[in-house]
Amino acid sequence: MQVSGLWRYPVKSLAGESLSTLDVSDWGPHGDRRWMVVDHRGQFLSQRQLPQMCRLHARQIDGGIILEDLSSGDSLPVMQPTGSHNMVVVWQDRCSAVDGGDEAARWLSRRLGVEVRLCYMADDFHRQVDTAYAQRGDRVSFADGFPFLLCLQQSVDALSEGYGKPLAMARFRPNLVVDGAPPFAERQWQQLRIGDVIFDVVKPCTRCAIPTIDPQTGEREKAVFSLLREHCSEGKNIIFGQNVIQRAQGRITLGDDVEVLA
Known part of the structure; x- marks a missing residue:
């Protein structure tokens, strides 16, 4: 498996920027x-x-x-x-x-x-990640709850096939896109090495309505919600992607190998 996409969102909920390298x-x-x-x-x-x-x-x-x-x-x-x-x-x-x-x-x-x-x-402010999933001292910015969101390309491809047309990865707002595993294999991962950085896979991402918004138009597409409800339900929630937490600082580059450690 390899890293096929790196994204950063300087302003929460605004469109992000696609990068070739990402500092952790x-x-x-x-x-x-x-x-x-x-x-x-x-x-x-x-x-x-x-x-x-x-x-x-x-x-x-x-x-x-x-x-x-x-x-x-x-x-x-x-x-x-x-x-x-x-x-x-x-x-x-x-x-x-x-x-x-x-x-x-x-x-x-x-x-x-x-x-x-x-x-x-503020630079000196520490927002603690939920300790039900994280270690004391893990911090996060204005993201909903976790520092990184990881999505698997093959999982988006599977949803696109069910939808009948391509769904843009931008709908799901990941930081890390991984390519080269069976659809939805990411649900079984617990720890990864990406380049030289180890990540704990701590929690599936509970999705709101944002993936139903077409990033090219800003229009909501109810059919996407129905698709997610059909393929990505867990109890009353819709889940897609995995929240992950870095265990070291470093740099990730497009094409870096991704190794499942647990």
């Missing part, structure tokens, strides 16, 4: 989901409420990010902010963050049709 830090993927869009209360917003977020792209640059409107081509550089810390909320976690400034807020609000702010997770 104590946060997980370097630069992944350190930024987040929030409402006036500091509550996180995502494609669940605003599916049009998928048409906005974020790309990391030295010292900040570039926001891009995929429909118009307009862009805005936003530098990493400094200043006072505010509390924002992602799921049940209250996190320390720095506001990204009025210009970024106006740019995003105009395109999303609601008043929003952009914030950046």
Whole structure:
């Protein structure tokens, strides 16, 4: 098996960037989901409420990010902010963050049709991964709960076959895409070595409605939900992909070998 895709999402729920190499830090993927869009209360917003977020792209640059409107081509550089810390909320976690400034807020609000702010997770803040699945000290940025999401290409191919047309991997928002195993084999994995980095496979990813959103249009496709319900149900939940946690820092490159250790 080999790594066939590497993805980073600088801003939670915005379109991500495909990479040839990915640095693994104590946060997980370097630069992944350190930024987040929030409402006036500091509550996180995502494609669940605003599916049009998928048409906005974020790309990391030295010292900040570039926001891009995929429909118009307009862009805005936003530098990493400094200043006072505010509390924002992602799921049940209250996190320390720095506001990204009025210009970024106006740019995003105009395109999303609601008043929003952009914030950046403070460097010195530690958000603990759920210790039911992780070790004490494992941290995560503004991702839903875990630093990495892994998807298997053959599992997406199997869903595409059932759907009757290709489903874009971008719907599932993985960081790591692995190629070369039978469909849904990832459900049996417990530990992997990817390049020189060892990962614990800790929990299947419980899916919300985001995979039903066409990343090219922002439109919801109910038939995709029915497909996932048919092929990926576990009790009352839909699962697809695996949440994994790094056990070392390092670098992963497209084409790296993937070895199942357990």
